[in-house]
Amino acid sequence: xxxxxxxxxxxxxxxxxxxxxxxxxxxxxxxxxxxxxxxxxxxxxxxxxxxxxxxxxxxxxxxxxxxxxxxxxxxxxxxxxxxxxxxxxxxxxxxxxxxxxxxxxxxxxxxxxxxxxxxxxxxxxxxxxxxxxxxxxxxxxxxxxxxxxxxxxxxxxxxxxxxxxxxxxxxxxxxxxxxxxxxxxxxxxxxxxxxxxxxxxxxxxxxxxxxxxxxxxxxxxxxxxxxxxxxxxxxxxxxxxxxxxxxxxxxxxxxxxxxxxxxxxxxxxxxxxxxxxxxxxxxxxxxxxxxxxxxxxxxxxxxxxxxxxxxxxxxxxxxxxxxxxxxxxxxxxxxxxxxxxxxxxxxxxxxxxxxxxxxxxxxxxxxxxxxxxxxxxxxxxxxxxxxxxxxxxxxxxxxxxxxxxxxxxxxxxxxxxxxxxxxxxxxxxxxxxxxxxxxxxxxxxxxxxxxxxxxxxxxxxxxxxxxxxxxxxxxxxxxxxxxxxxxxxxxxxxxxxxxxxxxxxxxxxxxxxxxxxxxxxxxxxxxxxxxxxxxxxxxxxxxxxxxxxxxxxxxxxxxxxxxxxxxxxxxxxxxxxxxxxxxxxxxxxxxxxxxxxxxxxxxxxxxxxxxxxxxxxxxxxxxxxxxxxxxxxxxxxxxxxxxxxxxxxxxxxxxxx
Numbered sequence: 001x002x003x004x005x006x007x008x009x010x011x012x013x014x015x016x017x018x019x020x021x022x023x024x025x026x027x028x029x030x031x032x033x034x035x036x037x038x039x040x041x042x043x044x045x046x047x048x049x050x051x052x053x054x055x056x057x058x059x060x061x062x063x064x065x066x067x068x069x070x071x072x073x074x075x076x077x078x079x080x081x082x083x084x085x086x087x088x089x090x091x092x093x094x095x096x097x098x099x100x101x102x103x104x105x106x107x108x109x110x111x112x113x114x115x116x117x118x119x120x121x122x123x124x125x126x127x128x129x130x131x132x133x134x135x136x137x138x139x140x141x142x143x144x145x146x147x148x149x150x151x152x153x154x155x156x157x158x159x160x161x162x163x164x165x166x167x168x169x170x171x172x173x174x175x176x177x178x179x180x181x182x183x184x185x186x187x188x189x190x191x192x193x194x195x196x197x198x199x200x201x202x203x204x205x206x207x208x209x210x211x212x213x214x215x216x217x218x219x220x221x222x223x224x225x226x227x228x229x230x231x232x233x234x235x236x237x238x239x240x241x242x243x244x245x246x247x248x249x250x251x252x253x254x255x256x257x258x259x260x261x262x263x264x265x266x267x268x269x270x271x272x273x274x275x276x277x278x279x280x281x282x283x284x285x286x287x288x289x290x291x292x293x294x295x296x297x298x299x300x301x302x303x304x305x306x307x308x309x310x311x312x313x314x315x316x317x318x319x320x321x322x323x324x325x326x327x328x329x330x331x332x333x334x335x336x337x338x339x340x341x342x343x344x345x346x347x348x349x350x351x352x353x354x355x356x357x358x359x360x361x362x363x364x365x366x367x368x369x370x371x372x373x374x375x376x377x378x379x380x381x382x383x384x385x386x387x388x389x390x391x392x393x394x395x396x397x398x399x400x401x402x403x404x405x406x407x408x409x410x411x412x413x414x415x416x417x418x419x420x421x422x423x424x425x426x427x428x429x430x431x432x433x434x435x436x437x438x439x440x441x442x443x444x445x446x447x448x449x450x451x452x453x454x455x456x457x458x459x460x461x462x463x464x465x466x467x468x469x470x471x472x473x474x475x476x477x478x479x480x481x482x483x484x485x486x487x488x489x490x491x492x493x494x495x496x497x498x499x500x501x502x503x504x505x506x507x508x509x510x511x512x513x514x515x516x517x518x519x520x521x522x523x524x525x526x527x528x529x530x531x532x533x534x535x536x537x538x539x540x541x542x543x544x545x546x547x548x549x550x551x552x553x554x555x556x557x558x559x560x561x562x563x564x565x566x567x568x569x570x571x572x573x574x575x576x577x578x579x580x581x582x583x584x585x586x587x588x589x590x591x592x593x594x595x596x597x598x599x600x601x602x603x604x605x606x607x608x609x610x611x612x613x614x615x616x617x618x619x620x621x622x623x624x625x626x627x628x629x630x631x632x633x634x635x636x637x638x639x640x641x642x643x644x645x646x647x648x649x650x651x652x653x654x655x656x657x
Contacts (some may be wrong), residue, residue, distance in 0.1 A: 073314035092155035109258025141213030170219035287340030374432035390437030
């Protein structure tokens with residue numbers, strides 16, 4: 001973790017023991033007090049890696065004052081309603097190929113002392129090492145605004161045309177290619193641009209070089225103690241990281257402006273639009289109060305008290321009594337708050353770890369989906385199937401084109417989660433189905449003895465806008481059967497019944513054989529059509545009654561799909577979604593396993609029909625008499641012509657209609 005070095009004269013607490021105790025309660029680690037190379041006594045404090053706002057004296061002092069003395073956190077605002085006409089950076093289209101993002105802002109009327117100047121440079125250095133990953137993700141440049149002519153231009157140029165006096169040697173001008181040769185061994189950042197024909201460069205309106213990102217700045221715009229207007233520019237390959245860097249500098253050093261906590265915004269003009277920076281908007285993170293109480297360990301924590309505690313951590317919170325939730329408005333200084341658990345952490349720090357009562361942890365137990373996986377593995381292994389484990393990453397060609405599916409668009413419910421900058425095409429997206437993996441396994445077992453019986457229990461992932469991580473994990477089960485003599489529909493049908501029976505489901509005919517047992521949920525088949533399977537040879541396993549929820553799919557794989565996977569034998573599959581079948585809590589279905597069948601409903605005799613002739617229950621087929629329109633068994637009707645069936649009662653003229 002990074003370390004923040006603070007001059008002792010800047011610390012309000014004269015006793016180091018008090019400072020050490022304060023740091024501990026705030027979640028920091030006091031290391032030591034020592035003399036630096038200049039003979040100045042400094043205090044070293046270890047900072048969490050995600051708290052970028054604490055990497056300098058200004059940010060740390062602001063956070064500790066808000067925590068200890070309840071001083072309101074500063075609110076950064078724009079110094080003007082809209083940027084000046086010339087306050088913009090024009091990003092040329094070619095610049096987007098190397099470092100596509102650039103952010104800019106200006107701090108006006110800054111009064112710099114040697115201590116503030118050193119703190120500014122130290123914060124840049126620590127951000128470069130930590131957040132920016134040694135300038136590979138982002139690079140920060142600070143300039144004297146009075147030496148720059150607006151507007152600025154950001155683009156790509158040949159190394160020989162980039163000529164300026166760098167900060168490391170202001171005595172003469174160098175071209176970029178000369179700097180690459182002279183400082184290749186001493187400057188590790190030069191490796192970022194190795195092998196490139198064009199280098200990024202930032203120039204002002206007069207064509208003067210201001211910055212050669214991510215390497216160095218020009219000495220002509222160097223910030224000194226006499227600088228009053230500081231221009232900040234951040235070039236980045238990662239938009240989020242670049243925005244955070246600019247926000248950290250604005251948050252920590254805008255207090256020294258002539259009008260404290262103000263910043264002059266700049267526009268960045270891209271080929272496809274204009275972006276305003278810095279982005280001072282606050283994000284909203286919502287957490288359930290009951291969950292926060294459980295997380296923090298304070299069961300009697302009220303919503304209003306939680307908001308007061310968040311205030312100590314520089315976060316504005318509001319309590320919604322109707323939904324029993326806490327909404328936290330995250331300022332630009334707290335990019336580490338991404339989830340409700342981060343709200344809970346701040347509440348715990350402000351409340352005090354030492355004040356939280358100790359509780360005995362409950363005994364651990366397996367989650368319901370883990371039980372589900374165990375049941376599936378036991379049942380399918382008992383049926384002679386072997387488990388396969390396929391990578392959760394797959395190619396779009398394998399997942400969609402080979403299966404005969406269309407690639408989902410952005411409006412589809414089952415959009416694939418794509419990997420950015422995937423190195424190999426075989427691993428470019430998270431799988432949305434287990435079936436391609438089953439087909440790949442069967443294809444790789446061509447020389448194995450028949451029949452081939454394999455299954456997999458694993459996660460499939462879909463994109464979703466309804467979750468904080470923009471994705472949903474679902475536990476699915478898929479098994480495949482392949483044989484040269486038969487497609488094996490009857491084989492997998494038996495496996496499906498055995499598995500669903502173990503999970504508490506019984507088919508309608510089994511229900512009838514069991515004497516209408518009230519402990520099970522009826523299950524029936526419904527015909528469906530899917531591109532990857534033969535029409536008329538694929539069914540859905542659904543719960544009977546009003547809910548009619550699909551539990552699984554069973555069918556014979558289409559020959560075209562087999563050919564795409566280079567499989568020469570018929571194949572059949574069964575797929576069951578565990579996320580639809582079970583849910584935590586509920587009734588005991590089998591010994592030692594507690595789960596609740598989702599969409600559970602009571603069995604009712606009205607779900608079945610009574611034959612109008614023999615008065616028995618109709619389970620398998622439903623036939624309507626063309627005359628009396630009552631339901632009958634198939635054997636209790638006769639075909640009057642090629643299309644209509646007439647019941648035996650109507651044929652004898654004794655219909656009870």
